[in-house]
Amino acid sequence: MTRIPLHQIESPQVLQDMNLQELEALCEEMRQALIEKVFQTGGHLGSNLGVVELLVGLHSVFDFKRDRLVFDVSHQCYPHKMLTGRYAEFGGLRQTGGISGFCNRAESEYDLLTAGHAGTAISFGHGIAEGLRGSSRDGEDPWVVSFVGDSGFASGVSFEGLTQAADAKARQIVVLNDNEWSIAKSVGALARYLSRIRSSRTLNKVYERLHSLTTKIPRLGQRMDEIGEVIRHVLVPGHVFEELGVNYIGPLDGHDLELVIDSIERAKRLDGPILLHFLTEKGKGYAPAANDPERAHGVKPPTKVPSPANVAARAAAPERKSFTALFSRELLRIAGQDDRVHAITAGMPSGTGLTKFAEQFPERFHDVGIAEQHGVALAGGLATAGKRPVAAIYSTFLQRGFDQVFQEVVLQGERVVFAMDRGGLVGQDGPTHHGVFDLAYLRALPGVVLASPRDEIDLARMLDAGVVGSTSWALRWPRANAHPCLGPEPEFRPELTPGTAERLRSGSDGCVFALGVMVEPALEAAELLAEEGIQLEVWDARFCKPLDVGALAAAGRRHQWMATVEEHALAGGFGSAVTEALADLGLACRVSRHGVPDLFVDHMSSRDEQLVFCGLDPQSLAKAWREMTVHSTPAGISAD
Numbered sequence: 001m002t003r004i005p006l007h008q009i010e011s012p013q014v015l016q017d018m019n020l021q022e023l024e025a026l027c028e029e030m031r032q033a034l035i036e037k038v039f040q041t042g043g044h045l046g047s048n049l050g051v052v053e054l055l056v057g058l059h060s061v062f063d064f065k066r067d068r069l070v071f072d073v074s075h076q077c078y079p080h081k082m083l084t085g086r087y088a089e090f091g092g093l094r095q096t097g098g099i100s101g102f103c104n105r106a107e108s109e110y111d112l113l114t115a116g117h118a119g120t121a122i123s124f125g126h127g128i129a130e131g132l133r134g135s136s137r138d139g140e141d142p143w144v145v146s147f148v149g150d151s152g153f154a155s156g157v158s159f160e161g162l163t164q165a166a167d168a169k170a171r172q173i174v175v176l177n178d179n180e181w182s183i184a185k186s187v188g189a190l191a192r193y194l195s196r197i198r199s200s201r202t203l204n205k206v207y208e209r210l211h212s213l214t215t216k217i218p219r220l221g222q223r224m225d226e227i228g229e230v231i232r233h234v235l236v237p238g239h240v241f242e243e244l245g246v247n248y249i250g251p252l253d254g255h256d257l258e259l260v261i262d263s264i265e266r267a268k269r270l271d272g273p274i275l276l277h278f279l280t281e282k283g284k285g286y287a288p289a290a291n292d293p294e295r296a297h298g299v300k301p302p303t304k305v306p307s308p309a310n311v312a313a314r315a316a317a318p319e320r321k322s323f324t325a326l327f328s329r330e331l332l333r334i335a336g337q338d339d340r341v342h343a344i345t346a347g348m349p350s351g352t353g354l355t356k357f358a359e360q361f362p363e364r365f366h367d368v369g370i371a372e373q374h375g376v377a378l379a380g381g382l383a384t385a386g387k388r389p390v391a392a393i394y395s396t397f398l399q400r401g402f403d404q405v406f407q408e409v410v411l412q413g414e415r416v417v418f419a420m421d422r423g424g425l426v427g428q429d430g431p432t433h434h435g436v437f438d439l440a441y442l443r444a445l446p447g448v449v450l451a452s453p454r455d456e457i458d459l460a461r462m463l464d465a466g467v468v469g470s471t472s473w474a475l476r477w478p479r480a481n482a483h484p485c486l487g488p489e490p491e492f493r494p495e496l497t498p499g500t501a502e503r504l505r506s507g508s509d510g511c512v513f514a515l516g517v518m519v520e521p522a523l524e525a526a527e528l529l530a531e532e533g534i535q536l537e538v539w540d541a542r543f544c545k546p547l548d549v550g551a552l553a554a555a556g557r558r559h560q561w562m563a564t565v566e567e568h569a570l571a572g573g574f575g576s577a578v579t580e581a582l583a584d585l586g587l588a589c590r591v592s593r594h595g596v597p598d599l600f601v602d603h604m605s606s607r608d609e610q611l612v613f614c615g616l617d618p619q620s621l622a623k624a625w626r627e628m629t630v631h632s633t634p635a636g637i638s639a640d
């Protein structure tokens, strides 16, 4: 048949009728398309370039309407999206209203798990395999393929899934995409073990070729599966996995399409579970990515040419650095003064701002890989041994380590600083990555201090205070640039004693308590209203826990209405804490809470758009507060 070009592929089933040459040509076309498209919109490049042959191979062997495919993290699912009818939508990748950069159930029946957090594809896949056991009319249970990177594979939950799948003899294939990279280089003993196996690739290649040839000879093929295993054991070192009861095939060149297809076919003939170990090159086919896989993990969207008005506004405004860069700088300063300070990352040294720390203080730096649970427990242990650990974990990923925050840290009365970057809306990554639940899940823990800086100055001060704090501190900041100095210079700011807010503006028409970077739009909204004669009092709450109950009580008595502003879910967040406190005080002040509504906010082209969607921009806040003021009457004051 003549090869169907990529843009005409509406269903992956057409791959089953293509011959090897056609499939190889398709891979080439897909690789070029990936480079072209991802540079237009931004997105994950390196991992996707590395898995083209694996996904073409899988879709040409399996019909994933009958069988099932589950991605781990799923940032490497672009080739899968291209093959499952979404090629034409790549112009809108990660943009408002466009397709997601991750698998998304709402987009396609081929996306089974709306994923973004690593380590779960084997467990989730195992659940599907168990759920489908005995479901097929033809007596053959469907296969479930879990597609996992080497770093996600090394996370604890992957092994929890694998050991159970082995016990249950699940009809499950784990495709291990081993490119030796997480976002940074993969770490840990398992990575070393995989690299030992990797060194046997030449011997294994000889075996695979032999095997591939013999399977083409009728009758010998079946036998070869059996004798092959014996030969392979002689050629290739023993494998931990087989001892666990998992059939292991590999290591295999994941860019040799013929080999990829043959080995998937072979896996189908074995009993599950099977681990198919492929070696791939992150960034394959794009030299700059292959030469620097960490940088090519994600590609930024092209910067738009700013309008002349924006250029002028930017030149007039003080320069802003990212919170990540500022945290990086301040932690280096503090660690230079206090050698008890250790830093922990869960596989994300650059994203969390710890690259320089790792260079400068290697003996005090701990990259635990995608293992937040372990990382937090480790922090508890370090604190017990007299250190001052700073666990730099994105808000969304700290969810994984919540139980360790509870038991190994807070219950022990240990002092750990949690530095939660991406505490807020994240723009293009979308719902799996928004850090909008941390206040809710940490607020319930007795004794934790929850703080959020409004600007560069308070970031440094909060970090200083947290590191010498008498309890654990959790600091949150969003994916944003920090105002260099919002409000008074540091020497005129009140001490950062937990449970104290700072008043930044006076007014008698209503009172606003904002947290973290939301102080800025709150002040801007207040300025907009001041032009109309409405004067608002504005506070930087600084702490979500403990709250400044004294300031709240006084404000609740003085004002007709109050408002809270947070870049966090309204359910259980800062506004909830404030209304609880007012209720405890017996104050029935009207409170308007502004934050992320009770839904999963879609990915959008930018965080700013999401803030507008949530009504967290100055104009929306001003509109809400204008209405509050207009509808409030002195008689409406219900305080005692």
Ligand SMILES: Cc1ncc(C[n+]2csc(CCOP(=O)(O)OP(=O)(O)O)c2C)c(N)n1
Pocket: 047, 073, 075, 076, 116, 117, 118, 119, 148, 149, 150, 151, 152, 153, 177, 179, 181, 182, 183, 282, 346, 347, 348, 370, 371, 372, 397, 400
């Ligand atoms: C629980 C969790 N922690 C951290 C991350 C951040 N993260 C996204 S991709 C990635 C690296 C994934 O590496 P690997 O699993 O080897 O897949 P590859 O990109 O190499 O294909 C990390 C650490 C995450 N997605 N989930």
